[in-house]
Amino acid sequence: MIRDKVIFVNGKKVYLKPYSEKRLKQLVEVQAEIDAFIESNPQATFADIDTKERAKWWKKKADILWETDEPLKEEFFASEEFESSLLKDSEDFFLSYRVYL
Numbered sequence: 001m002i003r004d005k006v007i008f009v010n011g012k013k014v015y016l017k018p019y020s021e022k023r024l025k026q027l028v029e030v031q032a033e034i035d036a037f038i039e040s041n042p043q044a045t046f047a048d049i050d051t052k053e054r055a056k057w058w059k060k061k062a063d064i065l066w067e068t069d070e071p072l073k074e075e076f077f078a079s080e081e082f083e084s085s086l087l088k089d090s091e092d093f094f095l096s097y098r099v100y101l
Helices: 021-040 051-065 074-078 084-096
Strands: 006-009 012-016 066-068
Touching (some): 012 084, 021 084, 051 074, 051 084
């Protein structure tokens, strides 16, 4: 894998994995879990979602989208300091490469 797409998340070096159909399928599965939770809890706000639950989903997405020199534990994602917007940016970047012929 070419490791030239690098970001720093909470000071940790993160390599962005390239697009693949397999990774897209995995990402869709995680999003389906999130969507099912939202559907079964329509009144819940972001603040109502348990920190551990959010961390679990963020970690699943990060494991699909990122490669790191050392594994990132759920505690990393549960921290109030976790820069979740960088995970969102990574997901957007990944999806922008979806169609290529």
